[in-house]
Amino acid sequence: MGRPVLWVGVALLALVSAGCSSAKDSGTSAGYNAAAPEAATQKVAPQQGNPQEKAPAPAAVQPVQEQERQLVRTATVDLRSDDVRKAVSQVKDRAQGAGGFAGQENTTSTYGSVTVRVPSNQLDTVVDGLEQVGEVTRREMRSEDVTDQLVDVEARIATQKASVERLRVLFERAGSTTEIAQIEGELTKRQSELESMQRRSESLKGKVAMATLTVQVSTTPLAPPQEKKAGFGGAFAAGWDALGTAFRWITVGVGGLLPFLLVLGVPAAVVIYLLRRRRVTRTNEAA
Known part of the structure; x- marks a missing residue:
């Protein structure tokens, strides 16, 4: 009998302890909930009392940072130099010194053209340095946004x-x-x-990483590209040029066919003439 009574007592003690703990937690939670609005009121009150201390609205919501633009950069530079080959070699050396490399090249004693690739962030420096290679007669730079x-x-x-x-x-x-x-x-x-x-x-x-630079070098200044004329005058000039081009192509075609006409056309014409004459003779004889 003693042991069952002991177990019952232990169970009652555990229940009483659990009840007290729940009551304590509830009281603490209620106290926290009651104090929370008061704390919030105390935090908001200084801002309501002094409007100048309010944080600006844009600072509360930061805009999404704009993504860095991805640009494809190209440049064309015309140079005049007495030594074309030396100037082209210097252009390639400057491109390699900037971390780039040379591409297509076409050089004669009076004219040269070279295309190099350089890091985009070094393009301006390389182009500016070409003034030490020769006389810059034309400079054109373009950027294409491919973001x-x-x-x-x-x-x-x-x-x-x-x-x-x-x-x-x-x-x-x-x-x-x-x-x-x-x-x-x-x-x-x-x-x-x-x-x-x-x-x-x-x-x-x-x-985007490597810009393209085309450099043309000549012993005489290169003529700048002509701008296309807009309007009726431009259309008329373009049509006239097209007509002249078509006429030249027709002339070239006729010139190419003329030898074949002389070699094959004359014998064919003679044969046709003889056949027709024979047919006329037979017709006359039959009549």
């Missing part, structure tokens, strides 16, 4: 990667030969599209 294209391509790449992964999972779970063939064909197609997008992205990034 939207890169963002679009990267988004497509991410989507295509997810699609390829889903197809790979389905390929592993395929049970029949037909399912395997269908999924494998679609997986190959999407993988090819993904690789094409990745090459497009790498190409754009390469153009």
